Amino acid sequence: MTAPAPGTLRDLASAGVPFLTGVRPLRGDPATRLPWRTPLWAATGTTPDPRSAAELPTHAERFAAMVTALVTERRAVPLAPDGGLEHTVTLAAALGLSTVAWTLWRDRETPDPLLALHRFADLEATxxxxxxxxxxxxxxxxxxxxxxRGGLLADVPDVVWLGGRTLTFSAG
Structure with a gap:
């Protein structure tokens, strides 16, 4: 892992955002080392949930796998001349996959956008x-x-980017 840009943790702390990180903070960053076997730091003055702290390495690995899948294996705009559009579309895809995973599977397993990507990767539609x-x-x-079951096949009326058309779903 690489350190965040200088001032990032300071900006988060000054905005009142609690954080927990496995990345060593920079000198002067408002972070306190937690007494764990694996080095972890939290925003100074905050006490993170021990369960969240214990799960951080697993979540970091899942996040890294998702970034690898979306950025290197399945680029959204591979021919774009700059990265701006690619970054925006990748963020939208990650948010969409996360929303689908949460909507469909939150009650039976940990919602995982990468799992949603794999489960729906070969879903064909006409x-x-x-x-x-x-x-x-x-x-x-x-x-x-x-x-x-998740309500994601409901009709969507007046979709702006489809010229005001209704987006409809059916089985077949």
Whole structure:
């Protein structure tokens, strides 16, 4: 892991944001080392939840795997001349995958955006553009059932980037 940019932890602390990190802070950063076998630091004056602190290395590994998958293995805009659009689309994809994972699986397992990516990577759908609607037909099966149960196959009216068309979903 690399250190955050100078001033990052200071800015977080001054904004009242509690933090927990496995990255060694820079000199003068408002962080206190926790008494763990693995070096961890928390915002000075805060007491992190011991369970969260214990799970930090696992979450950091999951995050690194997600970044690898989205940034190196499945680039969103591979031909973009600069990284601005790529960064924005990757962030939107990570947020979308996280939302799907949370919506569908939070009650039965740890929501994981990378798991959502793997589970839906081979989901095929047929898309048909019509004057008033864009129709998406998702094949029946476990993923369709998950999406339906989670309420993610509801029609979306007046989608701006589809020219005001309604986005509809059906099974097929």
């Amino acid at each position: 898309v048909r553009f019509e004057p008033a609607a864009v129709r998406v037909r998702v094949p029946m099966g476990r993923r369709h059932a998950d999406l339906l």
